[in-house]
Amino acid sequence: MDAVNIGIVGLGNVGSGTLAILADNADQIALKLGFRLHVAAVCSRSVHSKDMPAAPASAVRTTDWREVVNHPAVEIVAELVGGSGVAAEIIDASIARGKSVVTANKELMASCGPEIWDRAIRAGINLAMEASVCGGIPIHAVLREGISGDRVTALYGILNGTSNYILTEMEKRGEAFGAVLGEAQELGYAEADPSADIDGFDARSKLALLAALAFGEKITPADIFVEGIRRISPMDFQYAHTLRHTIRLVCAARQTHDGLILSVRPALIPLSTILAGVQGAYNAVWVKGAFGEDTFYYGRGAGPRPTGVAVVSDLMRVAREIRYGSPERVSPFAHERLGEYKPVSVALQKRAYYLRFRVDDRPGIIAALAGILASKHISLESVLQEPCDTKHDLPFVITVEPTSEQSVRDAVEEMSKLDFLREPPLALPMETAL
Ligand SMILES: NC(=O)c1ccc[n+]([C@@H]2O[C@H](COP(=O)([O-])OP(=O)(O)OC[C@H]3O[C@@H](n4cnc5c(N)ncnc54)[C@H](OP(=O)(O)O)[C@@H]3O)[C@@H](O)[C@H]2O)c1
Numbered sequence: 213m214d215a216v217n218i219g220i221v222g223l224g225n226v227g228s229g230t231l232a233i234l235a236d237n238a239d240q241i242a243l244k245l246g247f248r249l250h251v252a253a254v255c256s257r258s259v260h261s262k263d264m265p266a267a268p269a270s271a272v273r274t275t276d277w278r279e280v281v282n283h284p285a286v287e288i289v290a291e292l293v294g295g296s297g298v299a300a301e302i303i304d305a306s307i308a309r310g311k312s313v314v315t316a317n318k319e320l321m322a323s324c325g326p327e328i329w330d331r332a333i334r335a336g337i338n339l340a341m342e343a344s345v346c347g348g349i350p351i352h353a354v355l356r357e358g359i360s361g362d363r364v365t366a367l368y369g370i371l372n373g374t375s376n377y378i379l380t381e382m383e384k385r386g387e388a389f390g391a392v393l394g395e396a397q398e399l400g401y402a403e404a405d406p407s408a409d410i411d412g413f414d415a416r417s418k419l420a421l422l423a424a425l426a427f428g429e430k431i432t433p434a435d436i437f438v439e440g441i442r443r444i445s446p447m448d449f450q451y452a453h454t455l456r457h458t459i460r461l462v463c464a465a466r467q468t469h470d471g472l473i474l475s476v477r478p479a480l481i482p483l484s485t486i487l488a489g490v491q492g493a494y495n496a497v498w499v500k501g502a503f504g505e506d507t508f509y510y511g512r513g514a515g516p517r518p519t520g521v522a523v524v525s526d527l528m529r530v531a532r533e534i535r536y537g538s539p540e541r542v543s544p545f546a547h548e549r550l551g552e553y554k555p556v557s558v559a560l561q562k563r564a565y566y567l568r569f570r571v572d573d574r575p576g577i578i579a580a581l582a583g584i585l586a587s588k589h590i591s592l593e594s595v596l597q598e599p600c601d602t603k604h605d606l607p608f609v610i611t612v613e614p615t616s617e618q619s620v621r622d623a624v625e626e627m628s629k630l631d632f633l634r635e636p637p638l639a640l641p642m643e644t645a646l
Contacts, residue, residue: 213247216531219280221302222292223256223264226316226343229516230290230523231266237524245528247535253280281305288530290523291315296323303328307335312534314526316343316519322417326430329543338533338541340526345418346371346495348511348518350525354499355425356544362501364426366466368646371418371476373493373513374402374409375441375461379478380491383458386446401493411440412476415463419476423465425544426499427472427553431465435555439477443638448568450598451609452480455566455642458488462643471556480566480642487646498646559618563641564593567610567624570634573603577632584626585612588619605634611642 218234220227234241234251242248253272256262260273267273272283281289281302289306291313293299299317306313313332315321321328321341332339342352346369355364370376374396381392393410396402408414416438424431441461452459457480465474481487486508490496495513500506512518571577578595585592590612597608612620620639628636 213535215248215250216287216534217250217252217283217285218288218290218527218531219253219255219283219286220251220290220292221255221277221280222290222294223254223259223262224292224294225514225516226519226523227254227256227290227292228264228266229520230292230527231264233517233520233524234527235266235268241524241528245532245535247531249524249527249531252285253283255280277302278305281309281311286311287534288312288314288527290527291317292523293317294319296320300324304331307331307337310335310337312338312340312530314340314343314523314530316523317341318344318414318417318421322420322433325421325424326543326545329545333541333543338530338538340530341421342526343519343522345421346497346509346511347514347522349495349497349509349513350522351422351497351509352425352544354507354509355422359499359501359504359507362504364467364499365502366464366500367422367426367497368487368643369415369419369422369463369497370460370487370490370495371422371463371497371513372409372412372415372461373495374406375412375415376490376495377401377493378410379441379444379459379461382444382446383449386449388446389442389444410442412438412461415461415476419463419465419474422463422497423472423474426465427467428545429472429553429555430545431472431474431555436474436476437558438475441478444478447598447607448638448640451566451568451596453483454596454598455480455594455611456483457481457642458483459640460487460490462487464643467553468556468560470560471554473558473561474555475558475561478640480640481646482644485646559616559621561617561641562614563617564614564644565612565620566640566642567612567620568607568638568640569610570605570607571632572634573606574632580630580632581610581627584623585610587626588615588623590615590619590623617641
C-alpha cells in the first residue's frame, strides 16, 4: 500500500521529537500500519540553519508554512508551532485544502476547538489533538474511546509538570518557592516568564479540553476558576503533613446537583491518595465513571519524546483512516449545554478548608478569627501551630469543617481587615474525597 505523506510545521521541542521518532521507529510503524509514513515537507522559520538528520533528504525544507499546506502530495499536516496566531492560519488553510490535521496546540483547541472541529467535520477531514494535553499520556484516546461507554462524574488531574516539580521539590527539601522556581528555570523546566505554569493558566487550558471531552460540553477556560501556587510556602507543607495531607495544583471537574464545578487551584490532598504520589514533572489524570468507577492515567506531561509519541500515534491513526476508510466523525464537543453539565461557580462547592495565617502575635487573635467564622456559620475543626522563633510573624493554621466556598470567601474578606494579620489568610480546600 502507498505511503501516506506528511508535512510538519514547527521543528521545536515537539516537532524535532516527532521527526526523530518517525525516523528511528519507521520500520515498526510501517509494520503496524501496513504502509509507511513519509515526511514530504518540513517547515520552521529557521529551517535552513537546523541540523535535521531525522528528516528525509527528499523532504521539501521551507520557511513558509503555505508550501507545506499546498504541497500536492501532503495528506496530513502536523501543526507543531503553538499559540493562537499563525497556528490557527495553518489549521484553517489545511482544512480548507481538504487535508487532515494533527496538532499539539492546547491553547488553540481549548479556546476554539468546537469551531475548528465543526469546520473539519464539514470538510470531511480528520483532526487529532492527543499531544495537546498531558504530552505522553494518551488521555484523549481514553476519553473518546477507551471509557467512552461510561458516564464520567468527576475528573481530577495534575496537568502542569512545572508547578508539580516546584511543589514536590519544596515539599522534599523545604526550599522557598522563589528558590525552587529559579532552579526550575535553570534546568529548563520553567520558562523565563513562568506565569502560564505557576499561575495555573496552562493547566486551565488543559482542563478545559479534558472536561470538554469527558462531559461532551463546550467548556472554555473562562468557565474555570483558577488560582496559582505563588503563595504556597514550605510551612504549608509542614502543616499539611501534620494533617496527613500534601499540596498539589489540583485540576478538578466534577458533576454536582447544581452543575459542573471546574477549578485549577492548590489544594490539600490526603497523603494516602494515589495523586499524592505524583512527583516532579509527571502528570496524572484520575477519572471517575458512574459505571466503571475509578481509572487512573500517569506519565510524562511534556518533552520532545513523550509528546512526539503522542503526535506520531495521532499521525498513524489519521493515516490508517485515510488508507482504510474512516467512520463518520462526531465532534468530541458534541453536546449542547445540558443542565447537569453546565459550568457553575466554584463558590457553590462544599469542602473542608485549611486557613493559614501569619500574624503579629498578641492576645485575642484566635477569639477574633473564631468570631468571624462563627458569624458565617463555619465550624472550626482544629488549630495547629508549629514552633516559631518570631512573635512578629507567627504562622498558624485553622482547619474548618465542610462548608460552602462562598462562606469561606466572605470570612477571609472580613479577616483580611484585621490589623494583626501580616498578609491575607491563605485558604485552600481539603480534597478529602479523593
Ligand atoms: N514542549 C512540550 O513538551 C509540549 C508538550 C505538549 C504540547 N506542546 C505543544 O506543542 C506545540 C509546540 O511546542 P514546542 O515546545 O515544540 O514549541 P517550540 O519549541 O517553541 O517550537 C515551535 C516551532 O514553531 C516554529 N515556528 C514558529 N513560528 C513559525 C512560523 N510563523 N512559521 C513556521 N514555523 C514557525 C519555530 O521555528 P524556529 O525553530 O525557526 O524558531 C519552532 O520550530 C505548542 O502548541 C505546545 O503547547 C508542547
